[in-house]
Amino acid sequence: MQLNVGITCDSPRQLNAARQLACRLGLPLLTPSVNLDRLTITLVLSAQRLELHHPELGAPLFVDFVRGAMGYRRRQGEGRKQPLARAIGLKGNTCPHVLDATAGLGRDAFVLAMLGCPVRLIEQSPIIGALLEDGLARARKTPETASIIAHMTLMQGNAVDWMRTLNTQDFPEVIYLDPMYPERTKSALVKREMRLLRILAGKDENASLLFETALRCARRRVVVKRPRPGTPLAGPKPDFSIESKITRFDVYLTR
Structure with missing residues (x-):
């Protein structure tokens, strides 16, 4: 199965970190001009954590060892x-x-x-x-x-x-x-x-x-x-x- 994966952030403050992560993983950095409907998986970087979003998930997937x-x-x-x-x-x-x-x-x-x-x-x-x-x-x-x-x-x-x-x-x-x-x-x-x-x-x-x-x-x-x-x-x-x-x-x- 071919995956369409992209990386984005929820704040301009996270843009540079999101860009570095996209470069390291070899994935596209999403911008408003990108057609998100074509993506099956989105990694979203926020100030709090990195989340994975997918249509089948009822909520974002992330790793939490604290709570x-x-x-x-x-x-x-x-x-x-x-x-x-x-x-x-x-x-x-x-x-x-x-x-x-x-x-x-x-x-x-x-x-x-x-x-x-x-x-x-x-x-x-x-x-x-x-x-x-x-x-x-x-x-x-x-x-x-x-x-x-x-x-x-x-x-x-x-x-x-x-x-x-x-x-x-x-x-x-x-x-x-x-x-x-x-x-x-x-x-x-x-x-x-x-x-x-x-x-x-x-x-x-x-x-x-x-x-x-x-x-x-x-x-x-x-x-x-x-x-x-x-x-x-x-x-x-x-x-x-x-x-x-x-x-x-x-x-x-x-x-």
């Missing part, structure tokens, strides 16, 4: 007994270095950083990466979240290519993968946000290669997030799985 769902999880103080933490291998005071090779909107990485893990995030989509970068930058300036964000390092690029450059001594302890879930036959069952992320990320054609590379690089384990009733990724069987109400974490021990 909303992530703010609620932070205030609730979910501990190491939650399924994600157990799958990653958090025990006692252990805080393994984690590579989140499919960062997306960074929600799971934020939870791991909140629990003390240093997390390197890699996101292949430049548009999703820009939204995530903006969310991290705003949270870094907020006292309640600054210490958490200090544990998170974002890279935009191809995770397979990056892992192939690593020397053995630089391999991450844990690699976390959240590949796109299989398409469902009834599109109404898929959240609008997830459908849009699937469009932005493109077809998940490299999932098997990413999985194979992760198994070679992880010093302790690879954790793959799957829908609870879904099948594991093609390849070796997981050593064990940890389930939540709607999600399953398949764990592959590498050492």
Whole structure:
């Protein structure tokens, strides 16, 4: 699917920043003379944040680690007994270095950083990466979240290519993968946000290669997030799985 994406701002004060972002992402900077009806996706830069607008979204999509769902999880103080933490291998005071090779909107990485893990995030989509970068930058300036964000390092690029450059001594302890879930036959069952992320990320054609590379690089384990009733990724069987109400974490021990 061909995407028609453009960048605009809601104030003349943001014009220079919007122009720089458009140049970095290789996207057109929208002006009143541009026919907006031809666009399927618009990135809007305001003084507060970067938002993604799309006809299917009921509200703009943006990354917020301070308020909303992530703010609620932070205030609730979910501990190491939650399924994600157990799958990653958090025990006692252990805080393994984690590579989140499919960062997306960074929600799971934020939870791991909140629990003390240093997390390197890699996101292949430049548009999703820009939204995530903006969310991290705003949270870094907020006292309640600054210490958490200090544990998170974002890279935009191809995770397979990056892992192939690593020397053995630089391999991450844990690699976390959240590949796109299989398409469902009834599109109404898929959240609008997830459908849009699937469009932005493109077809998940490299999932098997990413999985194979992760198994070679992880010093302790690879954790793959799957829908609870879904099948594991093609390849070796997981050593064990940890389930939540709607999600399953398949764990592959590498050492």
